[in-house]
Structures are given as C-alpha cells and as structure tokens.
Amino acid sequence: MTVTETPMGFGRMHRKEDARFVRGQGNYVDDVNLPGMLHGSFLRSPYAHAKIVSIDTSAAEALPGVKAVITGAVLETLKLAWMPTLSYDTQAVLATDKVRFQNQEVAFVVAESHYIARDALELIEVEYEPLPVVADAKQALAPGAPVIRDDKEGKTDNHIFDWSAGDKEKTDRIFAESEVVVAEDILYPRVHPSPLETCGAVADFDKVSGKLTIYSTTQAPHAHRTVYALVAGLPEHKIRVISPDIGGGFGGKVGIYPGYVLAIVGSIVTGKPVKWMEDRNEHLTATAFARDYHMRGEIAATKDGRIRALRVDVLADHGAFNGTAQPTKFPAGFFHIFTGSYDLEAASCNVTGVYTNKAPGGVAYACSFRIxxxxxxxxxxxxxxxxxxxxxxxxxxxxxxxxxxxxxxxxxxxxxxxxxxxxxxxxxxxxxxxxxxxxxxxxxxxxxxxxxxxxxxxxxxxxxAGPRKHMDILGLGMADGAELRVHPTGKAVLRLSVQTQGQGHETTFAQIVAEELGISPDDIDVVHGDTDNTPFGLGTYGSRSTPVSGAATAIVARKVRDRARIVASAMLEVSPDDLEWEKGKFFVKGDPDQAKTIQEIAMAAHSSLELPEGVEGHLDATTVYNPPNxxxxxxxxxxxxxxxxxxxxxxxxxxxxxxxxxxxxxxxxxxxxxxxxxxxxxxxxxxxxxxxxxxxxxxxxxxxxxxxxxxxxxxxxxxxxxxxxxxxxxxxxxxxxxxxxxxxxxxxxxxxxxxxxxxxxxxxxxxxxxxxxxxxxxxxxxxx
Ligand code: MCN
Ligand code: CUN
Incomplete structure (x- = not known):
C-alpha cells in the first residue's frame, strides 16, 4: 500500500510521529537523564507468601555510592507504606508485615548508578517465614485457605466481591423450559500485555519551589496526578506528570506502580532526581496481568438452534491486591456485555472476585474492561x-x-x-x-x-467510557477536555488529555481538525502527555480516545469554525448567516468568489479588524466532552x-x-x-x-x-x-x-x-x- 499525498482530513496518511520513531529519535522515559540523577532498584520477594521477620539494610547502606535504602518501615513513618488501588482496595508500596506474591517489592535502593543499586540489593538481608500459598482461584475460597489479606481488619477469607447482572429469575425460567441446554467450563488464562518498553519513571522534586515533576510510563497522566495529590498530600498544581513517548501500553500502564511512588519518595529523600526503570523479568512478574477468568457458561436453545438464554458464573482471580482499573460501578468491568452480538430473551451472570498469591492487576492487554x-x-x-x-x-x-x-x-x-x-x-x-x-x-x-x-x-x-454520570475511576468522571488554538498564520495546536502509546494520535487527531477546518494535518501539532500543558481528562484505555477525545476534538474544531464564521462575516461585511462553509473557507452564499480562507480568517482574528460587539478576537476554543453512550x-x-x-x-x-x-x-x-x-x-x-x-x-x-x-x-x-x-x-x-x-x-x-x-x-x-x-x-x- 502506498500513500502519496497528505489528505485534507480523513484518509490514508503516514504517521507524523514516525519521522522520529524510524530514525531512533523517540524520547522515552529511559531517555530522560537529568543532571545529578540517581538510580533506584527494588529488592523483591523470592516467596509468594511469607512473613517478614526482619530486614537488615546496614551493609547495603554502607556500600559506596548508595544514597538511600528505603524499606516499608521507612514508608510507614511517611504514611506511604500502602497506597489506594483504582478499585478502592489498598496495595503495599513496600511490604511491611508480609509478602503476598513472588517478586513483590520489599526494599528500594537509591544509588549513583543502576549497577551500584543492583549490587546493594544483594547486601540486604531479609529473614522470611514462609506461609502456605494460594496460587489457584478455586482454592482461594476453600474452607481453611490461608488468608492473604490479613492486613484488612476482620478479614477471614480471600473473597473480594460478588457481582451480578441480568435477570436471573427470567434466565432460570427459560433454562428450565428450554429444549437444549449445554454447559462448559471455560478458562481465559492469565496473560500479560508485555509491550516493548517496560514501566519506569523519573521523579524530580524541587525543594525550593515544592514542584514535583514525574516523567512516567503512563496512559493516564491527569488521573495519575490527581491520585498522587490525594495520596501524598502534595498540592496538585505543584505536580507535573509528563508521559513522553510510550513504547506500548496495552493497558499495563494505566495503574500506579510502587516504582513510581518510590522514585518520588527517593527524590524527596535525596533531593536529587531519581530514575526507576524495571527489567523484563520485573515487568512480567509484578506489573498488571490480564484475564484469569474461570468461567462456567451455560446456553439454552431450541433444537433448531434458536438461542434463548445465557447464564455465566465466573471466578475472577485478582491476585494479592484488587488493583484492577475499571469504572467504579463495575467490579467485573464490562463483562456483562457477554450476550455479545445475539438476540437473546434473557441472560444473567455472577462474578466472584478472589485474592490469590499472585501479582495484582486484571484489566490490561486490550481488554476493553473485560469485554x-x-x-x-x-x-x-x-x-x-x-x-x-x-x-x-x-x-x-x-x-x-x-x-x-x-x-x-x-x-x-x-x-x-x-x-x-x-x-x-x-x-x-x-x-x-x-x-x-x-x-x-x-x-x-x-x-x-x-x-x-x-x-x-x-x-x-x-x-x-463514560458517560460520566455512570462511569468514574476513583470518583473522577470519565469525560475529556480538548483545547485548540489557531495561530495568526493559520497553523494550529491541539491539546488533549489522552495519550498515545503507539496508536498514532499525533496523526489521527490532526486529521480530525483538518477535516473540520480544512487546515493540512501537517500544519496541526498535537500536544499530549503533559499535565501542565493539556486539559484534564482520564486518559487512554478502553479504546476511549477516538470515542471521547476524538469527539472533543471535532467539537472544539467546530467551535473554532463558528468563531471563524463571525470573523469572516466582519471581513466580508455580510451577516454570518449569509456565509457558507466549504472545507477550508467561508464564502458568500451565491457568490463563491467572495471567500476567505481559514488562514486569512486566522490572521484577521488576530489583527485590528473590528469584530461585532461581544465577540472576542483570536481563534481558540476549549471544550469538555461527556459522551452520551x-x-x-x-x-x-x-x-x-x-x-x-x-x-x-x-x-x-x-x-x-x-x-x-x-x-x-x-x-x-x-x-x-x-x-x-x-x-x-x-x-x-x-x-x-x-x-x-x-x-x-x-x-x-x-x-x-x-x-x-x-x-x-x-x-x-x-x-x-x-x-x-x-x-x-x-x-x-x-x-x-x-x-x-x-x-x-x-x-x-x-x-x-x-x-x-x-x-x-x-x-x-x-x-x-x-x-x-x-x-x-x-x-x-x-x-x-
Ligand atoms: N482510529 C481511526 N478511525 C476510527 C477509530 C480509530 O482512525 N474509527 C484511530 C485513532 O484515531 C487512533 C487509533 O485508531 O489513532 C486507535 O484509536 P482508538 O480505538 O480510539 O483507541 P485509543 O487511541 O484509545 O487506544 C487505546 C487502545 C487500547 S485501550 C489498547 S490496550 C491498545 C490499543 O489501543 N494499546 C496499544 N492499540 C495499541 N496500539 C499500539 N501500537 N500500542 C498500544 O499500547
Ligand atoms: Cu484493557 S487494556 Mo487498554 O484498555 O489500555
């Protein structure tokens, strides 16, 4: 397939971002190197379930080049040993009482180089007392199963939630009267998104201004900023989250990982920027997994193949902490869309979530929230x-x-x-x-x-997702902002809350503006992934960028067009109603020669042209889009x-x-x-x-x-x-x-x-x- 010219709107077009990617000029988190930057690395648990008896960090601290060794006990003094998850659970930032999955974070070393940090990990002595392990979802609910979350007051089992949807009574009735009923146990095994780039962060806390800048591999920079503000008690306007180029996310970069928090703590403690970048093994074992759904499906039909009802029972393995990211009302995500593409009389499902001694996560890997x-x-x-x-x-x-x-x-x-x-x-x-x-x-x-x-x-x-009325994450409604500025010379900049991880937003979102305004996509820059420079919004996951921010982009461009109409009407000295739009210009109805291009209008909007009473100059607009469905x-x-x-x-x-x-x-x-x-x-x-x-x-x-x-x-x-x-x-x-x-x-x-x-x-x-x-x-x- 060849692409010969840039379309003035929708159509095939090479990705604008590829100019830097194919030349190896991308700027990823690991490319961020700040003056005086230190490096952090985790000591992780070899056990899936064990009590921590003692941790001795003295030898590690004595290693030349080591600047700080942070343990759960240190975090406890800062009230940061536990953090909230996106599902209203808590997750250990560093283990204090016990470890709950293999490779869980136990201590964090900050040193002059990554190698020194890694060497120091070997010098930390941890005494563990191994505990019985629950690695299987079915065993998690067995009587007498070891309780994983005994940190939660009064918790005596591994049950997280029961959630159901549909009309159970009607479904059961149809099953009872159906000619054919078939049942099957179906497992969607635990998998992992595994993008090319693992997770990482560079945190830079400026003691003088109190400003914290965090470069991190995040699909949702604004949501992360708000969570940091709520958790760490830092003022939100003093936090800047920058998500530079992301080497693939696939849902694994939605949540907040202990590494992000420890890069921040490390920077606050040492007064220097701190980088944390995990390796492949750490990424596979400790960041968000996907699926692990143990399903029993039943289908009711007539003998000639008319499907009448579907009944599903699910055991959902959420690992040691309920860290799934999905709209609050839906602990099983959008799983209850399981009737799929078919015309059924009834359906019902029940989903039971359980803790196991495995890494937390659950909503990742292009899942559309469990669809x-x-x-x-x-x-x-x-x-x-x-x-x-x-x-x-x-x-x-x-x-x-x-x-x-x-x-x-x-x-x-x-x-x-x-x-x-x-x-x-x-x-x-x-x-x-x-x-x-x-x-x-x-x-x-x-x-x-x-x-x-x-x-x-x-x-x-x-x-x-949204609509925001029905959907939020940690109380933040799922709507997204967009801001568009057309400069005097007719070039434009679009600012978005979503963040591409390889999906080509710099190209497609420019194409949406191009389609609406008739400005070439090459003349439109898309800015995203920087909370100081973009409007608030919940970020990229659940394939929501085009449905939500794409809509916001079209609407903000239309707002600009509405303003351009008024400017053009002043330029052509006719009423705005007498103007007609054709991609890229307004012309007088019935007289196409009397026209002003969007570029001419942009210049005029910034000039001494007199505009009607109450109409502002310039050619900018902002919007917030709350999807109806x-x-x-x-x-x-x-x-x-x-x-x-x-x-x-x-x-x-x-x-x-x-x-x-x-x-x-x-x-x-x-x-x-x-x-x-x-x-x-x-x-x-x-x-x-x-x-x-x-x-x-x-x-x-x-x-x-x-x-x-x-x-x-x-x-x-x-x-x-x-x-x-x-x-x-x-x-x-x-x-x-x-x-x-x-x-x-x-x-x-x-x-x-x-x-x-x-x-x-x-x-x-x-x-x-x-x-x-x-x-x-x-x-x-x-x-x-
Ligand atoms: N697009 C389009 N026309 C449409 C729909 C989409 O041209 N009718 C374009 C969009 O403008 C965008 C791309 O296709 O450039 C994907 O759009 P969209 O469906 O809105 O999805 P998001 O941009 O929100 O991307 C998120 C989605 C998710 S949730 C996962 S997981 C995933 C996926 O995208 N992760 C990816 N695709 C990925 N692709 C890459 N390369 N890397 C990832 O991490
Ligand atoms: Cu479920 S993976 Mo995508 O929504 O980021």
Whole structure:
C-alpha cells in the first residue's frame, strides 16, 4: 500500500510521529537523564507468601555510592507504606508485615548508578517465614485457605466481591423450559500485555519551589496526578506528570506502580532526581496481568438452534491486591456485555472476585474492561452449542445475530448498542474466505487424514467510557477536555488529555481538525502527555480516545469554525448567516468568489479588524466532552488452521478480519491496529500463559517462557470493512484499538477445535500449545 499525498482530513496518511520513531529519535522515559540523577532498584520477594521477620539494610547502606535504602518501615513513618488501588482496595508500596506474591517489592535502593543499586540489593538481608500459598482461584475460597489479606481488619477469607447482572429469575425460567441446554467450563488464562518498553519513571522534586515533576510510563497522566495529590498530600498544581513517548501500553500502564511512588519518595529523600526503570523479568512478574477468568457458561436453545438464554458464573482471580482499573460501578468491568452480538430473551451472570498469591492487576492487554473475556465466552459457547446440535457454526450465528432494524438495541443486561449491521459483516467475511468451498476442502482433507479447521468469531465491543454520570475511576468522571488554538498564520495546536502509546494520535487527531477546518494535518501539532500543558481528562484505555477525545476534538474544531464564521462575516461585511462553509473557507452564499480562507480568517482574528460587539478576537476554543453512550464497534473474524494431531502443531493458514468501527479517520492506522490485535489473538490462543506452580513461583517470568507471537506465526492478514457510523458521535467514529485482540482469540481457538471435532473434542482451554493440542486430541486434560 502506498500513500502519496497528505489528505485534507480523513484518509490514508503516514504517521507524523514516525519521522522520529524510524530514525531512533523517540524520547522515552529511559531517555530522560537529568543532571545529578540517581538510580533506584527494588529488592523483591523470592516467596509468594511469607512473613517478614526482619530486614537488615546496614551493609547495603554502607556500600559506596548508595544514597538511600528505603524499606516499608521507612514508608510507614511517611504514611506511604500502602497506597489506594483504582478499585478502592489498598496495595503495599513496600511490604511491611508480609509478602503476598513472588517478586513483590520489599526494599528500594537509591544509588549513583543502576549497577551500584543492583549490587546493594544483594547486601540486604531479609529473614522470611514462609506461609502456605494460594496460587489457584478455586482454592482461594476453600474452607481453611490461608488468608492473604490479613492486613484488612476482620478479614477471614480471600473473597473480594460478588457481582451480578441480568435477570436471573427470567434466565432460570427459560433454562428450565428450554429444549437444549449445554454447559462448559471455560478458562481465559492469565496473560500479560508485555509491550516493548517496560514501566519506569523519573521523579524530580524541587525543594525550593515544592514542584514535583514525574516523567512516567503512563496512559493516564491527569488521573495519575490527581491520585498522587490525594495520596501524598502534595498540592496538585505543584505536580507535573509528563508521559513522553510510550513504547506500548496495552493497558499495563494505566495503574500506579510502587516504582513510581518510590522514585518520588527517593527524590524527596535525596533531593536529587531519581530514575526507576524495571527489567523484563520485573515487568512480567509484578506489573498488571490480564484475564484469569474461570468461567462456567451455560446456553439454552431450541433444537433448531434458536438461542434463548445465557447464564455465566465466573471466578475472577485478582491476585494479592484488587488493583484492577475499571469504572467504579463495575467490579467485573464490562463483562456483562457477554450476550455479545445475539438476540437473546434473557441472560444473567455472577462474578466472584478472589485474592490469590499472585501479582495484582486484571484489566490490561486490550481488554476493553473485560469485554475480551465476555466475547471469548459467548463465541466459544456458540461453537459448543453448534457441536451438540451438529450445526454449522456460521449458520448458527446467522440465525441468532441481531438484525440491523433492531438498533439501537438494549441487551438483556442493559447495554444500549448504538448501531450495526451484523449479518452484512459476517456474510462479507464468509465471502472473502470462500466459506462453502473451504468446508468442501475440509471434508476432502479429512478423508486423507488431514485435520483442517475453520473458526468463526463475531464480536461486539463497547468502547468510549463514560458517560460520566455512570462511569468514574476513583470518583473522577470519565469525560475529556480538548483545547485548540489557531495561530495568526493559520497553523494550529491541539491539546488533549489522552495519550498515545503507539496508536498514532499525533496523526489521527490532526486529521480530525483538518477535516473540520480544512487546515493540512501537517500544519496541526498535537500536544499530549503533559499535565501542565493539556486539559484534564482520564486518559487512554478502553479504546476511549477516538470515542471521547476524538469527539472533543471535532467539537472544539467546530467551535473554532463558528468563531471563524463571525470573523469572516466582519471581513466580508455580510451577516454570518449569509456565509457558507466549504472545507477550508467561508464564502458568500451565491457568490463563491467572495471567500476567505481559514488562514486569512486566522490572521484577521488576530489583527485590528473590528469584530461585532461581544465577540472576542483570536481563534481558540476549549471544550469538555461527556459522551452520551459508549460506541459499539463490531466485527466478523474467520480463521483457517491446519492441525497435526500427532504432534499438536497448529499452523494458522489464513485469517479474515472484517471490522466495523464506523467512520475511519485513517484507514491505514486502523488496519495497523487490527493487525496488532490479530497477532495478539494468535499469541493468546496458541502460546501465551502466565503460569505458576503450587508454591506461587512464576513459570513464565522471561520471554523464553512467556511466548510472544512473531511474524512467523502470523499469516498475511486479509482485512475487510463495513462502515456503520455511530449515530451519537460527532464524526460517526467508533473506537478500534482493542477490537482485534477482543475478537480474534475465539476465532483461533474455534478453528483448532473445529479441526479436532472429528476426534470428538468439544472444548479445550487456551493456550493451545502443541502439547495441549496433542493432549486434547488424546482426550486427556490439558495443562494451564
Ligand atoms: N482510529 C481511526 N478511525 C476510527 C477509530 C480509530 O482512525 N474509527 C484511530 C485513532 O484515531 C487512533 C487509533 O485508531 O489513532 C486507535 O484509536 P482508538 O480505538 O480510539 O483507541 P485509543 O487511541 O484509545 O487506544 C487505546 C487502545 C487500547 S485501550 C489498547 S490496550 C491498545 C490499543 O489501543 N494499546 C496499544 N492499540 C495499541 N496500539 C499500539 N501500537 N500500542 C498500544 O499500547
Ligand atoms: Cu484493557 S487494556 Mo487498554 O484498555 O489500555
């Protein structure tokens, strides 16, 4: 694909930010080096659960070059040993009483160099008294299970919450009277987002001004600033959070980690800037994991495949601290969107959250607040039903998909889907793959003893949280600001609260302004990731940037255009109502030669031109966008695999992805987002697993054990699109950043199980590694 010219608005355009990235000129947190900067490093727990008897830091403190050794006891004196999580729980910044997961932070050394800090860690002596470990969610609630959170007063078990949605009574009634009921235990294993860049921070506290500047790997700089202010009691206007270039986030950079807090404490204690940058092992073992949802799904249907109801019971493993990030009202995130894309009579779910001796986290890895788990569940259950009914899974889906005339559609669990044409998307995917022919090929192959599988998944996502009335994080409403200034010469700067981690915001948000004002995207700078220089807002996750800040951008540009109309009317000496807008200029109705370009208007707005009474000069505007609803992108995915049951090898031969994210701002960037998510799907379905032994030891703590997909595992993606604009979004766009990660794992797993169907295999859990596929083919339980 080639891109020849810069579009004056929406369209394919190379990413503006790539000019620095492809030259190695990005500026990441680890590139920040301040004069006199010190380096911090953590001592971490070798045990998953142990009492801390004593910590001796004297030898470490005596090592030349060491500037401070901070322990939980030190933090206790500052009332900083514990911090609040984004789910109203508390998390140890440094362990004081006991350690609760392997590699938990125990002490922090600040030294002249990273190497000295690491050497000093070896000199710290900690006496632990090992405790029994709970590494399995099911054991967490067993009577007599060791209590992990005995720091919480009166806590005698590992239960965190019970949460339910839907109409249980009605659902149970339909199940009782349905012709067919199928149940399956489905695990979405613990995985980890693992971006290229690990987490880190540089904190710089200026004793004289009292100003704290924190460069950190954060997807949500404004939210972090407010939390620092609330936790540390520092005045918010004296805190500046800068999120420079981010080397991938995928949800793992939403929360606040102990490392950020300790860089700050280290800087306050030593009076010098302090850098903390974790290594890959630390990143994999101690930052936000994803999933770990143990689900039991039940589906009720008629004999001819009309799905009537869905019932789900979930055990959610949240690790040692409930640190998930999602809107407050929803402890299981948006999991209750699990009825997916289908027209059901009723549905209900119950989710129980538990503590285990594992790292905290839970909402990460392109999950759209647990829609990944929900979508995987329903798409797997549909195939399980197809297996029992001996029906074609495509036919079963087509029979039950919502119809275009049903939109806006309210689901049995209360979501209002904004728009969609689902059958069109699925039919397009089936045409692209040549579905009928492939089924014939599959049957022929089976005759020869070759196992080929075709897997379908159809997903609906809900992205773009708020509305703020229903959605907040730690009490902060989910709305976002935008500010646009057009300079006298017609160049512009747009300031945003969201923060790109690789999604190309510097390009697409400039394109939104270009579309609205007719200024070239090359003439529009996007500023983000700096709380001192951008308006407040909750940041980038849940694919909310385009739905929320994209809307704010269109609206702020329209405000500027409204002002430009008044300026143009003064310039042309006509009434504003007599002017008509054509991208880039206003002209007098019926006289197109009488026109003023946006650049001319910008100059005039800053000149001595006399404006009507009460109209301000300049060409600026600000806005805050509070979304009326989420946007609901959707898609139809089909995966074709060849499986060798003798070796368990899976080869993904083809992957067709039809995505509908409404109006596409930059189709090239959308396709890039989809490509990445599809690779994620192959990774999760076939390779990735955060595994633990019964002592809570990590078995996937390096990239040798925790496998990331490469181009070798990926086929050449075949993409298609339909466009159903969101009716409530100013430019009709829906989010897309997580769509493919949400939708693709089920397609891959369904394909592998479709291949194994002749062997009588109905379900097997991810990851479908060669050994697990082999075990499933042998009828043995698989290992997760
Ligand atoms: N876009 C578009 N037209 C649309 C929708 C989106 O051109 N109709 C463009 C957007 O303008 C933006 C990109 O596609 O440049 C993604 O937009 P959006 O769906 O709004 O998602 P966000 O920008 O909010 O990104 C967040 C999302 C999430 S939550 C995860 S997780 C994830 C993802 O993006 N993390 C990523 N994609 C990632 N891609 C990269 N490279 N790195 C990550 O860390
Ligand atoms: Cu759940 S991962 Mo993204 O929302 O940052």
């Amino acid at each position: 990944t788990e929900a979508s995987y569940l329903v798409e797997r259950m549909i195939d399980v039903l197809a297996f029992e009914l001996k029906m074609d899974p495509a036919e079963l889906r087509l029979k039950n998909l919502l119809k275009p005339e049903q939109f806006p559609y309210t689901t049995p669990t209360g979501w209002e889907y904004d728009s969609g044409d689902y059958p069109k998307a699925l039919r397009l995917a089936m045409d692209m793959v040549g579905y009928e022919k492939l089924r014939v090929e599959q049957a022929e192959k089976l005759q020869r003893g070759e196992y080929m599988g075709i897997g379908i998944s159809f997903f609906t996502e809900g992205v773009g 989420l946007t609901y992108p959707f898609g139809a995915y089909i995966c074709v695999v060849d499986v060798d049951p003798a070796t368990g090898q899976v080869k993904v031969r083809r992957f067709i992805a039809v995505d509908d994210c409404g109006v596409r701002i930059n189709p090239m960037i959308v396709e890039g987002q989809v490509h990445g998510g599809l690779a994620d799907g192959i990774g999760m379905a076939l390779m990735q697993l955060m595994a633990f032994d019964e002592d809570g030891n990590h078995l996937g703590a390096s990239l040798m054990d925790y496998l990331l997909p490469t181009s070798l595992e990926c086929p050449s993606w075949e993409l298609g699109e339909t466009v159903t604009p969101s009716p409530h979004h100013p430019i009709g766009a829906k989010g897309v950043g997580e769509s493919a990660t949400v939708g693709s794992p089920a397609a891959v797993v369904n394909a592998v199980l479709d291949a194994l169907k002749p062997l009588g295999v109905r379900h097997a859990d991810m990851p479908l590694t060669p050994s697990n596929v082999w075990r499933a083919a042998q009828g043995r339980p698989i290992r997760t």
